[in-house]
Amino acid sequence: MKVREMPVVGMAGGGQLARMTQQAAIALGVSLRVLAGAPDESAARAVSDVRVGNDRALDDLLAFAQGCDVVTFDHEHVPGPHIQKLEATGVPCRPGSAALAHAQDKLVMRERLSELGVPCPAYAPVPSPEPRAFLEAFGREHGWPLVLKSTRGGYDGKGVWIVGDPEEARVADRLQAEGVDLMVEQHVAFGRELAALVARSPYGQGAAYPIVETVQEGGICTEVISPAPGLAKDLAAEAQSLALRVADELGVVGLLAVELFETGDGLLVNELAMRPHNSGHWTIEGARTSQFEQHLRAVLDLPLGSTEPTAPYTVMANVLGGDDPDVYPRYIHVMAHDPGVKVHMYGKESRPGRKIGHVTALGADLAEVRERARHAADYLRWGPAMKDHR
Amino acid sequence: MKVREMPVVGMAGGGQLARMTQQAAIALGVSLRVLAGAPDESAARAVSDVRVGNDRALDDLLAFAQGCDVVTFDHEHVPGPHIQKLEATGVPCRPGSAALAHAQDKLVMRERLSELGVPCPAYAPVPSPEPRAFLEAFGREHGWPLVLKSTRGGYDGKGVWIVGDPEEARVADRLQAEGVDLMVEQHVAFGRELAALVARSPYGQGAAYPIVETVQEGGICTEVISPAPGLAKDLAAEAQSLALRVADELGVVGLLAVELFETGDGLLVNELAMRPHNSGHWTIEGARTSQFEQHLRAVLDLPLGSTEPTAPYTVMANVLGGDDPDVYPRYIHVMAHDPGVKVHMYGKESRPGRKIGHVTALGADLAEVRERARHAADYLRWGPAMKDHR
Numbered sequence: 001m002k003v004r005e006m007p008v009v010g011m012a013g014g015g016q017l018a019r020m021t022q023q024a025a026i027a028l029g030v031s032l033r034v035l036a037g038a039p040d041e042s043a044a045r046a047v048s049d050v051r052v053g054n055d056r057a058l059d060d061l062l063a064f065a066q067g068c069d070v071v072t073f074d075h076e077h078v079p080g081p082h083i084q085k086l087e088a089t090g091v092p093c094r095p096g097s098a099a100l101a102h103a104q105d106k107l108v109m110r111e112r113l114s115e116l117g118v119p120c121p122a123y124a125p126v127p128s129p130e131p132r133a134f135l136e137a138f139g140r141e142h143g144w145p146l147v148l149k150s151t152r153g154g155y156d157g158k159g160v161w162i163v164g165d166p167e168e169a170r171v172a173d174r175l176q177a178e179g180v181d182l183m184v185e186q187h188v189a190f191g192r193e194l195a196a197l198v199a200r201s202p203y204g205q206g207a208a209y210p211i212v213e214t215v216q217e218g219g220i221c222t223e224v225i226s227p228a229p230g231l232a233k234d235l236a237a238e239a240q241s242l243a244l245r246v247a248d249e250l251g252v253v254g255l256l257a258v259e260l261f262e263t264g265d266g267l268l269v270n271e272l273a274m275r276p277h278n279s280g281h282w283t284i285e286g287a288r289t290s291q292f293e294q295h296l297r298a299v300l301d302l303p304l305g306s307t308e309p310t311a312p313y314t315v316m317a318n319v320l321g322g323d324d325p326d327v328y329p330r331y332i333h334v335m336a337h338d339p340g341v342k343v344h345m346y347g348k349e350s351r352p353g354r355k356i357g358h359v360t361a362l363g364a365d366l367a368e369v370r371e372r373a374r375h376a377a378d379y380l381r382w383g384p385a386m387k388d389h390r
Numbered sequence: 391m392k393v394r395e396m397p398v399v400g401m402a403g404g405g406q407l408a409r410m411t412q413q414a415a416i417a418l419g420v421s422l423r424v425l426a427g428a429p430d431e432s433a434a435r436a437v438s439d440v441r442v443g444n445d446r447a448l449d450d451l452l453a454f455a456q457g458c459d460v461v462t463f464d465h466e467h468v469p470g471p472h473i474q475k476l477e478a479t480g481v482p483c484r485p486g487s488a489a490l491a492h493a494q495d496k497l498v499m500r501e502r503l504s505e506l507g508v509p510c511p512a513y514a515p516v517p518s519p520e521p522r523a524f525l526e527a528f529g530r531e532h533g534w535p536l537v538l539k540s541t542r543g544g545y546d547g548k549g550v551w552i553v554g555d556p557e558e559a560r561v562a563d564r565l566q567a568e569g570v571d572l573m574v575e576q577h578v579a580f581g582r583e584l585a586a587l588v589a590r591s592p593y594g595q596g597a598a599y600p601i602v603e604t605v606q607e608g609g610i611c612t613e614v615i616s617p618a619p620g621l622a623k624d625l626a627a628e629a630q631s632l633a634l635r636v637a638d639e640l641g642v643v644g645l646l647a648v649e650l651f652e653t654g655d656g657l658l659v660n661e662l663a664m665r666p667h668n669s670g671h672w673t674i675e676g677a678r679t680s681q682f683e684q685h686l687r688a689v690l691d692l693p694l695g696s697t698e699p700t701a702p703y704t705v706m707a708n709v710l711g712g713d714d715p716d717v718y719p720r721y722i723h724v725m726a727h728d729p730g731v732k733v734h735m736y737g738k739e740s741r742p743g744r745k746i747g748h749v750t751a752l753g754a755d756l757a758e759v760r761e762r763a764r765h766a767a768d769y770l771r772w773g774p775a776m777k778d779h780r
Contacts, residue, residue: 345417
């Protein structure tokens with residue numbers, strides 16, 4: 001009798017997303033193989049099958065993919081042409097290069113979404129050289145400030161510049177001189193940011209999580225509230241439908257996170273990500289199926305899991321490194337202070353502003369749940385200047 | 391500034407308990423090092439820091455313990471004298487050899503619990519040689535059948551023999567000839583089996599999970615229901631207190647599972663285990679803190695986590711290997727049939743009767759939740775003879 005082995009999922013990238021995917025892989029009984037840049041990266045410390053290499057180098061990717069049933073990604077930075085070459089060797093890449101292009105290049109994404117009639121902020125590619133006359137005209141039409149973006153490679157506020165007036169638009173000259181491809185977008189006077197997280201399998205099954213609110217500080221997400229408080233039911237349903245439709249039209253396999261602006265006129269798409277996403281970390285405790293399990297199920301073409309929430313409210317707060325890298329004493333305090341808060345540390349050295357973990361709290365009283373999550377995250381970040389307040 | 395590194399927990403044994411402990415270690419950001427017998431053991435497939443060796447050999451244990459902040463155990467079979475030697479080198483073992491003796495030797499356990507006034511079935515050591523006259527006298531006093539037990543090394547129904555009459559007591563001669571140390575116990579005409587799971591930290595903090603019902607078939611636990619349906623509140627509180635008291639009196643650090651008989655006259659202790667336990671697998675989804683996280687927190691002397699249940703009822707069913715080792719097609723079916731059931735596979739080859747995984751379902755309707763868990767577990771076990779019924 002032929003016994004089918006449990007499959008091997010290769011994930012390029014050794015960050016915390018791969019690390020947390022390992023928790024789900026252990027339960028599912030599938031093997032996660034990680035391509036990490038160094039043996040002490042976040043996921044490399046947690047996975048038995050680690051290959052050390054450069055996930056932007058074709059040879060390393062080809063060697064890594066041998067023996068994987070499917071290859072997926074911890075980030076967007078694997079070059080599209082390399083993924084195409086992997087695909088040409090017969091290794092299924094999920095998401096595939098064609099879909100992933102929309103998460104790798106913001107201009108490609110905007111053009112495609114606009115074709116599909118998906119609401120986006122006004123945008124345009126920035127001509128090179130001599131970008132400033134164009135930016136001034138764009139500013140006259142759509143108002144200042146403008147949002148200047150690198151079309152590729154940005155994350156966590158990197159690759160995004162808020163340009164307040166024509167004078168500040170000089171930054172575009174400097175960036176283009178450095179070889180950065182730029183686009184410009186209207187600055188959206190939004191009420192708040194939301195995120196829609198969906199999964200899609202090769203079979204075409206889709207699953208949508210509740211719409212969350214994401215709270216940003218300095219371009220970095222600090223807090224995620226599920227479900228987004230006070231969000232109108234029809235707007236929540238619209239956001240889920242939009243994300244499922246984008247996943248389908250773009251042929252996404254795996255997770256798709258759609259970052260949204262909620263404005264007075266409705267929803268606008270901000271960014272796309274095709275992988276487990278910071279806005280979905282709450283699902284580990286707050287949904288019947290975590291985003292990491294869901295991503296594995298989707299890329300393996302397994303039936304998707306229930307996205308049902310496990311509590312009325314779940315709040316996730318990111319733990320950023322503070323001035324004091326000695327986190328352990330604060331970690332003990334947080335556990336003693338609140339036995340119900342769940343602490344997730346990523347095995348990363350603490351540096352100021354670096355995401356080194358997250359915390360999750362759940363319950364029925366939103367104000368209390370937020371306070372619990374914030375207290376834990378703030379405390380873990382706390383530096384020596386604040387020690388007197390303990 | 392001195393930065394305290396996240397601690398390293400060494401776990402002797404590479405089974406599914408160590409495997410699932412890794413899921414909790416990843417979240418906590420602590421490093422789990424496993425001493426496995428072979429690189430393809432259940433936990434060795436899931437952990438980055440695997441040492442292959444014999445966890446019953448002192449040299450392997452000593453080498454393994456170097457660099458661990460604490461050593462704990464996936465099973466009871468590490469010889470007590472070896473643990474004492476580890477302790478003598480200054481490595482904290484949790485639980486320690488003195489406590490663990492009560493989970494390693496059933497006669498030591500019975501004698502100690504009786505001293506403490508903890509209710510147990512009538513028991514006696516079986517003299518050697520010539521055990522039969524003694525057994526006949528024990529049977530006359532306490533009734534037939536008797537329960538004959540190997541004092542050491544038993545698990546999952548192994549090491550236990552139900553002896554129906556004086557004629558069947560001949561088995562004791564054979565066992566003693568093989569060098570097995572025997573004890574005898576009264577056969578308890580119990581209503582059902584319960585389990586009390588508690589944790590205790592070196593600091594002395596204790597935490598008790600809800601009391602569960604464990605359903606056994608052929609000496610193997612097949613199903614665990616949390617909380618035990620219809621259990622009187624005072625009896626539940628008594629079982630929790632009893633387990634906390636035993637943990638304290640015996641100086642247990644880590645988890646303690648107390649298997650109980652519920653009889654018409656109250657509770658009797660059946661067995662003790664000092665590690666994550668099959669009766670606690672439901673806590674992964676069904677409690678705010680999983681037993682695996684709790685065990686790590688306890689052995690690291692971290693504050694313990696909340697044991698609050700996440701749903702009115704959680705049912706865990708073990709997946710045993712069936713006649714057909716090709717589990718994967720059935721695994722797909724189970725996920726398609728019930729998107730809310732959580733499947734845990736242990737990375738073990740399927741063999742008839744072997745525990746190869748478990749499934750968990752949660753909800754408010756106990757009958758429905760049991761049916762969901764059972765269906766999934768039965769289906770995953772299904773052999774070719776039942777394929778017509780798909």
